[in-house]
Amino acid sequence: MTTSELIKQLFLSFSNKDNESFELAAREYIEREKRKKHNIVAKDLEKALYNSGDISISKKRFKNNIPIPRDTEKGFPLLEIQHFEGSFNDLIISKETKEQLEQIVREFKDSDILATYNLQYKKKILLCGKPGTGKTFSAKIMSSVLNIPLIYIRFDAIISSYLGETAGNLRKVFDFIEHATWIVLFDEFDIIGKNRDDNHEHGEIKRVVNNFLQMLDNLKGDSIILAATNHQNILDPAIWRRFDDVIYYNLPDAKIRQQIFEIYLKPMKRESNIDLEKISHLTENFSPADIKMVTEEAMKTTIINSKNLISMIDIETSVNKFIRREKVRNNEIGAK
Ligand SMILES: Nc1ncnc2c1ncn2[C@@H]1O[C@H](COP(=O)(O)OP(=O)(O)OP(=O)(O)O)[C@@H](O)[C@H]1O
Ligand SMILES: [Mg+2]
Structure with missing residues (x-):
């Protein structure tokens, strides 16, 4: 069989919903890559085919059949579900910072064992530091390493556009999160500090922030919540207290x-x-x-x-x- 015939076979079995022949064709394709000494490609494909990885984690994974929440007024999606490929090797940061991130992943993997000691894995983590140092990137890598999709939420977009709608939007977001296990990133968390000088706006933002913190306190489920900011110095103690860990990203030496x-x-x-x-x-x-x-x-x-x-x-x-x-x-x- 030529390669294009094999791919045709894949397509056919997909459209006939024939899992068995799909797997056979896929396996054959992987074997061919192996024979060509394309070992990395072969391994990647194998991983994609069997979605291998830690079984205790995949068990917790979510079959996505709930619609993505949208802003009531304008209808724009309040979050995005993203998938990534990457490992901690792609992230070049100080040893200490990397160890902190790896610890979060290890605690999550061992959450069952920790629970027998009545200990909780770190669930809410603040990522802070200068722009372009790898905060958003780290969230993507954690999602890839744990093989759990990333929920990406532009915090400022939810909050700044229609302050009146914000509480409702946040509620929808949290309801969605609680349905399954995710790596959740509230990116551009900066808004919390930004409008400090603007008195009118400040009152509104403060209310929204309190709202957010309450939802964070009451969050159910096994997700890991990350919040990223490059204005950590303006976060007040009430916010700091909510996080189980704070990871600081230095500029590289x-x-x-x-x-x-x-x-x-x-x-x-x-x-x-x-x-x-x-x-x-x-x-x-x-x-x-x-x-x-x-x-x-x-x-x-x-x-x-x-x-x-x-x-x-x-x-x-x-x-x-x-x-x-x-x-x-x-x-x-x-x-x-
Ligand atoms: N520590 C790092 N090691 C390797 N690549 C990095 C690192 N930090 C950033 N990068 C690269 O730069 C890109 C942008 O970084 P990223 O979006 O993670 O920055 P950020 O810290 O979230 O910045 P901002 O505060 O502006 O949101 C990444 O997608 C990645 O390609
Ligand atoms: Mg970022």
């Missing part, structure tokens, strides 16, 4: 910056004179997201110039361009 350059330059072959240690020293105060952007820019330059190898100049030029851009942003050089 020179050594970590070098690792981030390594990982993001991986797709491309390099000239022999590339000195990433030097580059990492030129990029103080760069966030991981900044470094990703700089490496992508440099790789694109290499590609559009029809070169096979990325050069030190490509990278340095991209770094300098970024530094210039930051200066413009900070008003250090005005538009002339």
Whole structure:
């Protein structure tokens, strides 16, 4: 059977709802990948086919048949269900921060054992620190590692648009969450602090925040709730108290910056004179997201110039361009 015949077989068994022949064809496809020594692809496909992973976790997983809650007034969806592929190796952060994240995952996996000691796994976690340091990314990775879908909620979008509607919207969101086990991310949690100076708005926001905290206190189910902010300093003690753990994301030091350059330059072959240690020293105060952007820019330059190898100049030029851009942003050089 040729590959395209095999794929046709897959499609046919899918449309005939014939699970057995679907699995046979899928298995055959995986075997072919193995014979081609495409071991990573084969393993990935196997994982996708059997959705392997920790059985105690998949048991808790949710068959999604409840509609996604929407804003009553405008009808926009209040949350998104997302799936990711990734591992903790993709996240380059300090050892301490990574250990904190891994501990959360391990506690969740061992929640049954913890419960026999009357201990509860960490359920509500605040992720804070500078922009572009990996807060949102960490939530995605946790979702992938635990093989539990991520519920992504733009906290500011729910709150800022129609303050009057907010309590109802939040209720709907929490009702939805409680139906199953999820990794829930309330992203851009910053709104809580943002309107402090605006007295009129502030009263409203405060009410909403109290509302939110109450729902958080009464939350049922096994989900892990993450809230991400880059304005942790304005969160008041009432909010801090609600979280079982706070994870702080530092800007990377020179050594970590070098690792981030390594990982993001991986797709491309390099000239022999590339000195990433030097580059990492030129990029103080760069966030991981900044470094990703700089490496992508440099790789694109290499590609559009029809070169096979990325050069030190490509990278340095991209770094300098970024530094210039930051200066413009900070008003250090005005538009002339
Ligand atoms: N520590 C990291 N290691 C590797 N890649 C990272 C890291 N942090 C960020 N990135 C890359 O940068 C992208 C943007 O980061 P992310 O969205 O997680 O930042 P954030 O901390 O949520 O920022 P913000 O506060 O602006 O929301 C990620 O998708 C990832 O590709
Ligand atoms: Mg983010």
